[in-house]
Amino acid sequence: MKIRDVKTYILEAALTEPFAYSQAWYERRGACLVEIVGEDGNSGWGEAFGPARLTAPIVEYYKPLLVGADALATESIWENLYNRLRDHGQKGLAIEALSAVDIALWDLKGRHLGLPVHRLLGGPLRMSVEAYATGFYRKRPSGPNNADPFAYLVEEAHQRIAEGFGAIKLKLGFGLAQDLLLCETVRRAVGDGVSIMVDANHAYDSTAAIRLGRQIEPLDIAWFEEPVPPEDLAGYRAVKAALQIPIAGGEAEFTRWGFRSLIAERLVDIVQPDVCAAGGISECKKIADMASAFGVRINPHVWGTGVALAASLQLIAALPHNPPGLHPIEPLLEFDRSEHPIRMAVLVEPIEQRGGRVEIPQGPGLGIEIDRAALARFAA
Numbered sequence: 001m002k003i004r005d006v007k008t009y010i011l012e013a014a015l016t017e018p019f020a021y022s023q024a025w026y027e028r029r030g031a032c033l034v035e036i037v038g039e040d041g042n043s044g045w046g047e048a049f050g051p052a053r054l055t056a057p058i059v060e061y062y063k064p065l066l067v068g069a070d071a072l073a074t075e076s077i078w079e080n081l082y083n084r085l086r087d088h089g090q091k092g093l094a095i096e097a098l099s100a101v102d103i104a105l106w107d108l109k110g111r112h113l114g115l116p117v118h119r120l121l122g123g124p125l126r127m128s129v130e131a132y133a134t135g136f137y138r139k140r141p142s143g144p145n146n147a148d149p150f151a152y153l154v155e156e157a158h159q160r161i162a163e164g165f166g167a168i169k170l171k172l173g174f175g176l177a178q179d180l181l182l183c184e185t186v187r188r189a190v191g192d193g194v195s196i197m198v199d200a201n202h203a204y205d206s207t208a209a210i211r212l213g214r215q216i217e218p219l220d221i222a223w224f225e226e227p228v229p230p231e232d233l234a235g236y237r238a239v240k241a242a243l244q245i246p247i248a249g250g251e252a253e254f255t256r257w258g259f260r261s262l263i264a265e266r267l268v269d270i271v272q273p274d275v276c277a278a279g280g281i282s283e284c285k286k287i288a289d290m291a292s293a294f295g296v297r298i299n300p301h302v303w304g305t306g307v308a309l310a311a312s313l314q315l316i317a318a319l320p321h322n323p324p325g326l327h328p329i330e331p332l333l334e335f336d337r338s339e340h341p342i343r344m345a346v347l348v349e350p351i352e353q354r355g356g357r358v359e360i361p362q363g364p365g366l367g368i369e370i371d372r373a374a375l376a377r378f379a380a
């Protein structure tokens with residue numbers, strides 16, 4: 001079956017309230033969705049992580065290489081597209097665009113064959129996955145409540161627990177004193193039964209990250225994510241050697257070659273490739289298998305729309321146990337709970353959690369249907 005057409009959709013929406021992580025304020029959210037139409041009339045859907053206005057033109061650049069190609073030959077297409085920009089884009093935007101194409105091709109293949117992607121990958125190893133709640137972004141101070149600057153974050157923690165989540169991830173990187181105070185405040189508020197991860201979004205150098213890590217170690221932190229910049233592999237090595245807390249990272253890393261050092265040199269305890277960034281489903285399966293060989297855990301990073309969530313769920317359903325056994329440690333799903341007007345609007349049926357778990361979609365391909373009216377509504 002040949003590829004008939006490739007279409008890109010740049011979507012944008014304003015947030016009702018801006019929020020910040022350690023690197024920037026967000027006032028809008030966007031998405032780059034990719035539709036690949038097969039000769040059989042089916043459409044496969046993918047998504048690129050990163051700025052949609054930059055990734056969409058790269059998908060358009062790939063288009064002449066895709067139209068007329070064998071739609072089911074995902075490995076061959078991946079190699080061809082990667083090699084075309086290899087000298088210019090081994091990381092970043094070119095790989096994010098390639099990720100969207102690869103996901104769309106897996107969706108198309110699944111629809112063509114009438115099977116969910118995880119079955120084509122050799123799964124399922126699990127039919128549902130525990131989700132943890134990402135959020136806890138900072139908001140601008142408002143009203144007279146500045147005496148308790150973390151009140152809205154404690155409230156958010158109680159809300160997520162009430163929704164059924166057993167694990168939450170706090171945003172750090174706002175200064176060591178403030179980070180420590182937030183961790184202490186939330187741990188005190190939620191008690192010992194809730195898993196707390198922290199994410200600095202590479203706000204620190206290794207010296208500061210180690211100092212903070214030692215201070216929050218007694219609070220039973222499940223992992224410390226992106227303590228240092230992604231390029232600072234020696235920093236990762238130093239942080240991991242100094243702390244008891246498991247170290248996580250990889251959302252800003254790309255392809256099997258990018259993950260090679262992180263995994264083979266055991267610079268992290270948990271790798272977090274993003275299926276919409278690191279090279280798609282094809283590449284993330286390779287990264288996962290490499291992680292398995294080196295005994296490193298994998299919990300994919302997810303921050304996109306329902307397309308990204310569905311692609312991540314299909315991958316997670318096929319991740320090998322590491323190691324297998326009667327009570328293996330299962331991968332987790334990152335379930336972003338911050339405001340994203342486009343996230344579920346693009347799906348005919350939203351992906352939801354119940355009791356902190358999310359079912360793996362069982363329909364063909366990614367197991368989702370796209371609401372084309374939403375694509376028009378959010379078109380940039």
Ligand code: CA
Pocket residue numbers: 199201225226251
């Ligand atoms: Ca993160």
